Amino acid sequence: MTSPDEPEQGALLGLDDVPAAPRRGRAPGRKPGREPAAVDPVARVVLDLAPAHLDREFDYLVPAALADDAVPGVRVRTRFGPQDVAGFVVARAATSEHEGRLQPLRRVVSPDPVLTPAVLDLARRVAARYAGTVADVLRLAVPPRHARVEAEVLADLAERAAAPDEAAAVADEAAADDVVADDADDAAQDGPAASATVGAPVVPPPSPPGGEGWPDVWAPYRTGEAFCRHLLGGQAPRAVWSPLPGLQAPAGQEGTARVPHWAAAIAEAVRATLAGGRRALVVAPDARDVERVCAALAAAGVADVRRLQADDGPAPRYRAFLHARHGLASVVVGTRAAMFAPVPDLGLVVLWGDGEETLDEPHAPYPAAREVLAMRSEAEGAGFLLGSPGRTVQAQAMLARGWAAEIAATRDVVRSRAPRVRALTSVELAAEGPGAAARLPTAAWRTARAALERGPVLVQVPRTGYLPVVACAACRTAARCTHCHGPLGLRGARGTPQCTWCGRLAGAWRCEECGHDRVRAVRVGSERTAEELGRAFAGVPVRVSASSAPGGILASVPADPALVVATPGAEPVAEDGYAAALLLDAATATAGIDLAMATRALHRWIAAAGLVRPGPDGQVLLVGDAAPAPTGALVRFDPAGLAERELDERRELDLPPAVRIAAVTGDADAVRAVVDRVELATPETVLGPVELPVDDRLEARVRVVVRVPPAAGAELAAQLRASLAVRSARREGGTVRVQVDPQEML
Structure with missing residues (x-):
């Protein structure tokens, strides 16, 4: 009989196997210790x-x-064929359906059960929806182990278990400081065993100065107060929320630093959840919004908060993850990485900034935070709040099918809280003369000059950099790299054209059409805009807030007069709000073939307009001939109306979310083999194949799109999973990528 210490593949559940035949020369029985x-x-x-x-x-x-250590949820190492493979124990059982001999576990990496049943169930749901594997989802959900951090957290849990009364009374100040731990050898450092999660009870927040805050914040909305009462009562309301613009001081704390209204409203919804004895999870698109939510929570009296962000590094991320797992945090706030955070007693999940690209996972199986949190809300019985300056068509579809209720203010309240908006289109500027053709028309220049007497002025531009796109100065043909055919751009006034894809300099560039060697601007970035504004407004400080700017992205600016040039999503908060905002290059913002171009442009415009002072004290100018639908929606401050119109049009054209789609991209033969095994892929449901451009950045050759009714979406994902399983079992050649509901097609 085979010795149990020899490598042998583990048994597949439900797969009949023939018992291993005895081998000659090996005595039966088990090795001592096994x-x-x-x-x-x-x-x-x-x-x-x-x-x-x-x-x-x-x-x-x-x-x-x-x-004792191999309990459900722990990390283990074991043999799979000739490999030493990591994994998670998900269950213990008395018997196995496998008829052969089982391979033993090699070791338990850590006795801490980091994979909770709720997160495992969510991972299975996400894998099923997006035609992925559970292993892929778990790589996104559970961060890599950091041994030193784990030892610290487990030691803290042991102290709490030894003195629970004292631990509950002492605030966890040391854990709140996300100090980056030194790198440690995981194999050499194993934390102390923790047989059970000790954690801490949910800490109800104290009432802020001046009494209850959420009635004041949510009172302008038709159903806002009812939503908070449901959370306070332990229920699970689901809502799509259109927040009002503007800044707001914390309740009862007038004269202190103001936060965006949306952040204050989220803080009060979280506070209502905590007062009801449950915890909350907030997901935001970037670190700046995370910081704003945390500031609003602190102002609302919520102190037991942990930040969970992948960009913070392995140690802080794992520390926040373990704090959430063991109930050492009442609120977890983070970016996309936090959507799988193992928060016990979850009462509310909040997604802010729906429609931002950073909320879409770029790794397989490519889940969207909106859908993951919606599934989590259903599975764990938690409330759901989706808020955004604009509104995506997918959020509107949640309302249309009755899955969520709408939270919005009445039109008269919106008009009183919103700044005055004016669209400077070519028709509007027809009487301006030659100044109407300038990138900054005369009317916009006059508005900015007058607003600078009252405070700072925000200037939003669609692109970062200096001149991100250039063309031939003679024939206007787009300038492209001779190596990879990527677009050329300029990084400075006296810079050499450089490829924005591969980074190669193009000092000897000549136009392939006419042979000319000079270039002109096609797209103007934030740095060039700041340079032009500095000349147009002599003596006025100009600040740039962008990822490529020397100072990076600014969090806030003082109330002093200044021009603040920012790219979408990088607009800093002014202390008393901006006196005016100029939204330049509007035509560029709505140009393209993306289905979500209109709603995305409106999202960015309203996000900037929301930082401007309300009423006649603040003005917003949209400069350029943008698409009529988002332009009108901005003037009316009506993102819901645009989303409803877009949803109706997509229903007529059988476009998402009126249908479920899957994109299969890769080599032609490999794509054909995968799609041919999908029963739902019929001539009526298949679009393509379509040839894709081939360059150094894109290896794919063709794309096939399968389009089915929403009711058949789960079956389509299941059939794609089965086809991919056959492909990997047969070791078919070529490359294939499957994306269910790809974001670029939504």
Whole structure:
């Protein structure tokens, strides 16, 4: 009989197998120290394996020495064929359906059960929706282990278990300081065992100065107060929210630093949830919005908050993850990485900034934070709040099918809180004379000059950099790199044209059409705009807030008169609000073939307009001939109306979200093989194949789109998963990428 210490593949659940034949020269029996656990000796393990046909649970033997540590949720190492593979124990059982001999677990990496049943269930749901594997989702959900941080957190839990009364009374100040730990050797450092999660109870926040804050913040909305009352009562309301523009001082704290109104409203919804005895999770598109939410929570009296962001580094991220897992935080606020945070007793999930590209996961299976949090709300019985300056068509579809209710203010309240908006189109500027053709028309220049007497002026430009796109000065042909055919741009007034894809300099560039060697601007970036404004407004300070700017993205600016040039999403908050905002290059913002171009442009415009003073004290000028629909929606401050119109048009044209789609991209033969095994891929539902451009940045050759009714979306994902499993089992050649509901097609 085969010795139990020899490599052998674990058993696939539900797969009949023939018992291993005895081998000559080996005595039966077990090696000392490898006796199975007395209770539930079978561990069901999800392994970190890439092939789709291995996306299932495997049975392994639990040695008696690991019986206490190999509990569901812990990390383990085990053999899979010739490999040493990582995985998670997801269950313990008394028996196995496998008829052969089970391979034993090699070791328990950590006794801390970091994979909770709720997150495992969510990972399975996400994998099923997006035709992915559970292993892929778990790589997104559970961050890599950091041994030193884990030892610190488990030691803290042990202290709390030893003195629970004292631990509950002492604030966890040290844990709140996300100090980056030194790198440690994970194999050499294992934290102390934690047989159970100790955690801490939800800490109800104290009432802010001046009494309850949420009635004041949510009172302008028709159903806002009712939403908070449901949270306070332990219910699970679901809402799509259109926030009012403007800044707001914390309740009862007039004269202190003001935060965006949306952040104050989120803080009060969270406070109502905590007062009801449950925890909350808030997901925002970037670190700046995370900081604003945390500032609003602090002003609302909520102190037990943890930030969970991938950009913070391995140690702070893992520390925040463990604090959430063990109930050491009442609120978790983070970016996209936080949508899987294991928050116990979850009462509310909040998604701010729906429509921002940073909320779409770029790694397989490419889930969107909106859908992940919606699934989580349903599975865990938590409230759901989706807020955004604009409104996506997908959010409007949630309202249309009755899955969520709308929270919005009446039109008269919106008009009183919004700044005055004016669209400077070519028709509007027809009487301005030669100044109407300038990038900054005379009317915009006069408005900015007058507003500078009252405070800062925001100037939003669509692109960062100096001249991100250039063309031939003679024939206007787009200038492209001779190596990779990427667009050329300029980084400075005296710079050399440079490829924005591969970075190669094009000092000897000549136009392929006419042979001319000079270039002209096609798109103007934030740095060139600041340079032009500095000349147009002599003596006025000009600040730039962009990822490419020397000072980076600014969080805030003082109330002193200044021109603040910012790209979308990088607008800093002015202390008393901006006196005016100029939204330049409006035509560029709505140019393109993206289905979401109109709603995305309106989202960016309203986000900037929301930082301007309300009423006649603030003005917003949209400069350029943008598409009529988003232009009108901005003038009316009506993102819901635009989203409803877009949804109606998509229903007529059978476009998402009126249908579910899947894009299969890759080599032609590989794509054909995957699609041919999908029963729902009929001539009526298949679009393509369409050839894609081939360059150094894109290896794919063709794309096939499968379009089905929403009711068949789950079956389409299941059939795609099965086809990918066959592909990996057969080791078919070529490259294939499958995306269900790809963001560029939504």
